[in-house]
Amino acid sequence: MIENDALYIGLISGTSADSIDAVLVRFREGKPQTLASHAHPWPAALRERVLAVAQGEAALDLDAWGRLDVEIGHQFADAALHLLQHGGPTTAAAVRAIGSHGQTLRHRPFGNHPFTLQLGDPSVIAERCRIDVVADFRRADVAAGGQGAPLLPALHAMLLAAPDRARVVLNLGGIANLTVLAADGSVRGFDTGPANGLLDAWCLRHRGEPFDRDGAFAASGRVLPGLLDALLADPYFTLPPPKSTGREYFHLDWLATRAPLAALDPADVQATLLELTVRSVAAAVTQHAPDAMEVLVCGGGVHNDRLMRRLGESLAPRLLGSTAGSGIDPDFLEATAFAWLARQRLLHLPGNLPAVTGARGPRVLGAIYSAPAPGSS
Ligand SMILES: Nc1ncnc2c1ncn2[C@@H]1O[C@H](COP(=O)(O)OP(=O)(O)O)[C@@H](O)[C@H]1O
Numbered sequence: 001m002i003e004n005d006a007l008y009i010g011l012i013s014g015t016s017a018d019s020i021d022a023v024l025v026r027f028r029e030g031k032p033q034t035l036a037s038h039a040h041p042w043p044a045a046l047r048e049r050v051l052a053v054a055q056g057e058a059a060l061d062l063d064a065w066g067r068l069d070v071e072i073g074h075q076f077a078d079a080a081l082h083l084l085q086h087g088g089p090t091t092a093a094a095v096r097a098i099g100s101h102g103q104t105l106r107h108r109p110f111g112n113h114p115f116t117l118q119l120g121d122p123s124v125i126a127e128r129c130r131i132d133v134v135a136d137f138r139r140a141d142v143a144a145g146g147q148g149a150p151l152l153p154a155l156h157a158m159l160l161a162a163p164d165r166a167r168v169v170l171n172l173g174g175i176a177n178l179t180v181l182a183a184d185g186s187v188r189g190f191d192t193g194p195a196n197g198l199l200d201a202w203c204l205r206h207r208g209e210p211f212d213r214d215g216a217f218a219a220s221g222r223v224l225p226g227l228l229d230a231l232l233a234d235p236y237f238t239l240p241p242p243k244s245t246g247r248e249y250f251h252l253d254w255l256a257t258r259a260p261l262a263a264l265d266p267a268d269v270q271a272t273l274l275e276l277t278v279r280s281v282a283a284a285v286t287q288h289a290p291d292a293m294e295v296l297v298c299g300g301g302v303h304n305d306r307l308m309r310r311l312g313e314s315l316a317p318r319l320l321g322s323t324a325g326s327g328i329d330p331d332f333l334e335a336t337a338f339a340w341l342a343r344q345r346l347l348h349l350p351g352n353l354p355a356v357t358g359a360r361g362p363r364v365l366g367a368i369y370s371a372p373a374p375g376s377s
Pocket residue numbers: 013014015016017018019172173174175196197199200210211212213214215298299300301303304305334
């Protein structure tokens with residue numbers, strides 16, 4: 001039975017590729033309740049390859065691409081199996097389906113023949129987990145003229161909208177995206193620009209650490225106004241929605257082409273990159289959600305104290321806080337969205353919001369990859 005009390009697993013690795021997030025949820029009256037969650041670490045070498053390809057630093061021939069797809073599929077299967085083994089008494093047979101986002105390697109929603117590409121072979125996941133898998137969620141929206149992203153706003157609206165009062169949900173992942181929940185119930189959303197992706201990359205290059213814990217490296221530097229202005233001059237920031245972006249656009253080469261960096265103190269650059277996120281998010285909130293007095297934050301950036309403090313200052317007098325304050329784990333909201341999208345697919349219900357993605361209309365998203373029949377070898 002899929003209507004009520006059905007169990008689903010959601011899997012995603014975002015643009016930060018920091019971990020494969022897995023969540024087991026039960027849907028009650030259509031709303032997800034989290035039963036278990038697990039952040040599955042990427043093997044370091046594989047993560048490096050994924051990031052290099054995603055940032056355009058390494059090319060893939062077709063053989064390497066095919067193998068990478070399968071390799072990522074196995075990692076996603078490992079994440080789901082670990083969740084099942086450590087997620088309480090649930091067995092694979094009790095799970096109706098897995099919604100797997102995969103790992104985005106390219107997202108090119110603009111221009112001729114727009115496309116979006118996620119790897120992580122869903123057949124491998126279905127075979128190893130023996131659970132039906134729904135995957136490839138973004139392409140139907142792109143085929144319908146949409147951005148294929150962001151797909152989170154529908155779930156944000158279901159879980160976090162407040163009656164008669166505008167709110168903003170801010171997801172601080174590798175890229176930052178904003179969901180505007182208007183007082184009249186309408187929903188909009190778009191990617192504002194870079195968040196953790198650039199901070200991670202600069203920190204790795206200059207500190208050898210995969211991310212700037214608590215924003216300490218950024219806090220040790222000074223914001224460089226000239227560099228900040230040069231970065232904010234990128235046309236993406238003033239492009240009207242619908243819009244979405246990724247690591248293939250906002251990466252260290254993008255930074256290097258916007259301004260000469262060689263003479264700059266790396267800590268000052270880190271401080272400036274943090275401020276770039278703050279300024280671009282604050283401008284987007286001011287322009288697109290002038291009435292919203294609450295900004296609820298999810299995604300890994302919520303743990304970056306420095307980033308949260310600066311965002312709070314820039315968005316004042318609006319209140320800024322984690323979605324945890326509304327009972328929603330900020331680290332697993334995105335994975336939950338893919339469990340929800342899998343359920344939408346099985347119920348033949350749309351997963352996109354055309355007002356967000358710009359698609360011609362609502363679309364049922366994703367394709368189903370069947371598990372082996374029960375009892376088969
Ligand atoms: N304690 C912390 N201090 C600073 N940054 C953090 C902290 N914890 C997580 N992050 C950031 O959050 C990122 C992961 O966020 P996430 O929402 O998973 O992004 P994505 O959806 O792109 O994978 C990490 O790469 C890191 O930059």
